[in-house]
Amino acid sequence: xxxxxxxxxxxxxxxxxxxxxxxxxxxxxxxxxxxxxxxxxxxxxxxxxxxxxxxxxxxxxxxxxxxxxxxxxxxxxxxxxxxxxxxxxxxxxxxxxxxxxxxxxxxxxxxxxxxxxxxxxxxxxxxxxxxxxxxxxxxxxxxxxxxxxxxxxxxxxxxxxxxxxxxxxxxxxxxxxxxxxxxxxxxxxxxxxxxxxxxxxxxxxxxxxxxxxxxxxxxxxxxxxxxxxxxxxxxxxxxxxxxxxxxxxxxxxxxxxxxxxxxxxxxxxxxxxxxxxxxxxxxxxxxxxxxxxxxxxxxxxxxxxxxxxxxxxxxxxxxxxxxxxxxxxxxxxxxxxxxxxxxxxxxxxxxxxxxxxxxxxxxxxxxxxxxxxxxxxxxxxxxxxxxxxxxxxxxxxxxxxxxxxxxxxxxxxxxxxxxxxxxxxxxxxxxxxxxxxxxxx
Numbered sequence: 001x002x003x004x005x006x007x008x009x010x011x012x013x014x015x016x017x018x019x020x021x022x023x024x025x026x027x028x029x030x031x032x033x034x035x036x037x038x039x040x041x042x043x044x045x046x047x048x049x050x051x052x053x054x055x056x057x058x059x060x061x062x063x064x065x066x067x068x069x070x071x072x073x074x075x076x077x078x079x080x081x082x083x084x085x086x087x088x089x090x091x092x093x094x095x096x097x098x099x100x101x102x103x104x105x106x107x108x109x110x111x112x113x114x115x116x117x118x119x120x121x122x123x124x125x126x127x128x129x130x131x132x133x134x135x136x137x138x139x140x141x142x143x144x145x146x147x148x149x150x151x152x153x154x155x156x157x158x159x160x161x162x163x164x165x166x167x168x169x170x171x172x173x174x175x176x177x178x179x180x181x182x183x184x185x186x187x188x189x190x191x192x193x194x195x196x197x198x199x200x201x202x203x204x205x206x207x208x209x210x211x212x213x214x215x216x217x218x219x220x221x222x223x224x225x226x227x228x229x230x231x232x233x234x235x236x237x238x239x240x241x242x243x244x245x246x247x248x249x250x251x252x253x254x255x256x257x258x259x260x261x262x263x264x265x266x267x268x269x270x271x272x273x274x275x276x277x278x279x280x281x282x283x284x285x286x287x288x289x290x291x292x293x294x295x296x297x298x299x300x301x302x303x304x305x306x307x308x309x310x311x312x313x314x315x316x317x318x319x320x321x322x323x324x325x326x327x328x329x330x331x332x333x334x335x336x337x338x339x340x341x342x343x344x345x346x347x348x349x350x351x352x353x354x355x356x357x358x359x360x361x362x363x364x365x366x367x368x369x370x371x372x373x374x375x376x377x378x379x380x381x382x383x384x385x386x387x388x389x390x391x392x393x394x395x396x397x398x399x400x401x402x403x404x405x406x407x408x409x410x411x412x413x414x415x416x417x418x419x420x421x422x423x424x425x426x427x428x429x430x431x432x433x434x435x436x437x438x439x440x441x
Contacts, residue, residue: 019290026287036293040233042285043292046240052127052391053238055299056120062303063113064221067157070106071214078164080210082203085166086321093318104311110158112307114336117154121147125403128387129397130378133242138235141378146228153221160213162334163206171322173329174201174209180333180344182357200388201324208256239389243335244284329423338417339410340367370406 017029017036032042046052077096079088092099124130130144163174178201182192197204236242333341340363348358387393392400422428423435 006236017289018293023287026289036289038229039288039292040237041288043288044237044241044285045245046244046284046389047238048286048291048295049240052240052389054119054123055295056116056123058296058299060113060120061225061304062300063109063116063307064225066109066307067106067113067302068107068218070102070109073102074106075214076376080164080207082166082206082322085164085206089165089167089318093316100315101311103306104316105307105313106161107316108311109307110161110313111335112310113159114154117151121151122403122407127239127389127391128381128383128393129239131239131264131381131383131385131388133239133385133388134235134240135236139231140235143228143231143235144378145375146224146231148371150221150224150228151225152371153217157213157217157221158336159334160209160217160421163201163209163320164213166206166322168322168326168328169317171201171324172328173334174205176331176333176341177337180337180340180359180363184358184364185360188364201322212272241389242385243389294427330421330425332417332421335414335418339413342413342417342421 016025017033020026020029027041029036030039031037054369077088077092077099079085089103092103094100096102104396124144124147130140132140159174159177162172162177178192178195181195184186184191193199194207196202197206197208299345315393333339343359343362343366346358347356347360347361349356381399383393383395383399387395419430420427428434
């Protein structure tokens with residue numbers, strides 16, 4: 001019995017920071033636990049709300065951790081060479097115990113991370129969270145730009161990993177993607193040459209994509225993520241905190257007549273200190289430990305469970321080995337670039353002896369304009385401080401509508417490119433059968 005009590009006491013001594021028994025212990029936990037030191041001592045109740053942030057940022061981070069863990073294991077089993085890449089992935093799928101699950105987890109987490117980071121950006125825009133509030137020294141427009149960088153790095157991470165299985169799906173998806181990149185004026189061919197390490201998709205391209213995928217891009221994502229989180233702390237927390245400060249009623253202070261001393265002598269009236277009112281933060285905030293950490297653990301557990309279930313239901317595909325001589329019809333880019341491929345098709349217009357370059361318009365100019373607008377918009381946004389941290393603020397009605405329309409076009413074009421485009425990029429409804437096409441050699 002004494003041994004059990006000692007064991008219980010030791011357990012409490014080791015874990016008290018995660019389950020403090022008082023506000024004082026909760027504050028001490030922030031200081032003494034290296035992991036919890038990243039959290040503030042107090043967090044507002046609005047920041048804890050599920051309906052405000054939907055914890056999309058946390059979900060994105062958990063998915064990235066899943067990718068890192070599964071990726072590290074896959075590195076022991078994958079061989080980045082054109083002769084052995086496909087066979088090593090095939091062994092993962094059919095020989096290694098639970099290798100198929102490991103590969104599916106990595107693939108599903110990558111797809112989910114692209115979608116969740118995009119949704120996180122949508123949430124930030126629709127709540128006006130890229131605008132500065134009343135916090136001194138805040139720079140939320142900069143953090144919005146950092147978030148855009150994270151979205152681009154997420155897309156590149158998924159894109160570089162797409163080639164590694166070295167099957168037909170991967171080979172021709174990268175072919176389409178790099179061909180779109182090559183349509184950029186002046187530097188297009190140089191960009192493609194840099195990505196592939198040459199003029200063809202071969203060993204140079206595979207090893208280049210592999211190194212970018214497992215080292216350089218993850219390091220950039222980690223750096224941007226740390227910077228992103230640091231900026232959130234510097235900006236005073238989530239944008240909803242500023243909205244709470246605006247809507248919160250200050251404590252009532254009874255003015256007291258007193259004498260004020262100045263260089264000119266003694267004057268009657270209320271002192272400056274008596275007139276100052278303070279917002280009652282105690283009623284609108286709670287200790288981060290365990291209120292915030294408990295929710296983060298729930299989100300982490302839920303994300304892992306959903307990812308595992310989806311990985312079991314939707315196993316990672318593996319087509320025939322890559323063959324440059326066999327062209328699939330249709331050849332499609334990765335799904336998150338299919339909206340661009342759809343726009344390329346629409347904007348490719350023959351005019352007599354001249355054809356408008358759809359790859360230049362839809363693949364280069366349009367995305368560049370969209371990125372520039374996204375970077376510039378926080379500094380152009382005329383909405384007031386009352387719209388910061390508010391879902392669908394009336395003052396931002398026009399901006400939100402335009403943004404939603406753009407997002408809907410991206411989603412609709414992605415769906416069309418994924419499910420409704422068949423041979424020669426012709427349109428087919430889901431119930432229509434594709435014609436049998438001869439294989440091109």
